[in-house]
Amino acid sequence: MLLNDAEIERYARQVVMPEIGEEGQKKLLSAHVLIVGAGGLGAPVIAGLAGAGVGHLSIIDEDEADITNLNRQFIHNLKSLSQPKSVSAEQFVKGLNPDIRLSCHVARFTEENAKSLIEPCDLVIDCTDNPPTRYLANQICQQLHTPLIFGGAVRTDGQITSFIPGEPNSPCLRCIFPQTELDYDQAPSCANAGILGSTTMVIGGLQTAEAIKIIAGFGTPLVGRLLLYDGLANAFTEIEIAPNPACPVCSL
Numbered sequence: 332m333l334l335n336d337a338e339i340e341r342y343a344r345q346v347v348m349p350e351i352g353e354e355g356q357k358k359l360l361s362a363h364v365l366i367v368g369a370g371g372l373g374a375p376v377i378a379g380l381a382g383a384g385v386g387h388l389s390i391i392d393e394d395e396a397d398i399t400n401l402n403r404q405f406i407h408n409l410k411s412l413s414q415p416k417s418v419s420a421e422q423f424v425k426g427l428n429p430d431i432r433l434s435c436h437v438a439r440f441t442e443e444n445a446k447s448l449i450e451p452c453d454l455v456i457d458c459t460d461n462p463p464t465r466y467l468a469n470q471i472c473q474q475l476h477t478p479l480i481f482g483g484a485v486r487t488d489g490q491i492t493s494f495i496p497g498e499p500n501s502p503c504l505r506c507i508f509p510q511t512e513l514d515y516d517q518a519p520s521c522a523n524a525g526i527l528g529s530t531t532m533v534i535g536g537l538q539t540a541e542a543i544k545i546i547a548g549f550g551t552p553l554v555g556r557l558l559l560y561d562g563l564a565n566a567f568t569e570i571e572i573a574p575n576p577a578c579p580v581c582s583l
């Protein structure tokens with residue numbers, strides 16, 4: 332027996348799936364995932380992975396929960412306002428699944444802590460809306476050969492892809508978005524352009540699915556494919572993305 336009785340009961344709806352079974356569930360329970368950002372994308376990702384039984388979640392976010400977050404960031408609530416999001420994320424997970432081991436950091440993801448945060452993890456999920464943080468997570472994941480699931484959402488639009496270092500057809504974030512950070516400053520943000528909670532739930536839900544598939548080893552991850560979501564039409568488009576042989580991050 333790979334799982335105890337309580338685990339078989341709690342995760343019954345996954346264990347019964349032939350793609351997962353006890354073996355896949357054991358892999359999920361043994362996995363350590365870093366979630367960078369406990370906001371719009373982080374909320375469905377944290378809830379989804381804690382519910383699925385990913386055994387160890389590291390969460391880093393320096394922000395405090397704000398009333399304007401609550402249209403989408405359902406892991407926070409009125410009692411969380413003016414508390415660090417990492418703290419309310421921790422409380423949410425403890426209420427949902429107290430068996431999950433948590434490492435919650437009220438801090439900014441920086442060059443000083445990025446490597447030590449990513450090194451013990453099997454996988455990283457980029458749930459930020461901050462280009463320098465995204466590029467930093469990408470750079471360290473490439474260095475450490477750690478899979479990174481990228482997601483973005485604004486208004487009714489979203490995008491998602493997975494970067495798996497070492498896979499020959501896997502680009503990195505720099506390969507597909509080589510712009511400077513200044514260019515990114517012109518991009519629409521949730522604060523100035525708006526965001527529907529359904530958009531972050533779709534993209535965060537897809538990031539959760541990617542993580543579960545990559546950890547448990549089934550399905551086809553979004554490697555070499557950027558999936559675009561158009562919430563106005565409820566339509567998805569897939570763009571083929573390839574490694575850039577001149578990429579300053581992954582081609583070295």
Ligand SMILES: [Zn+2]
Nearest residue numbers: 503506578581
């Ligand atoms: Zn690259």
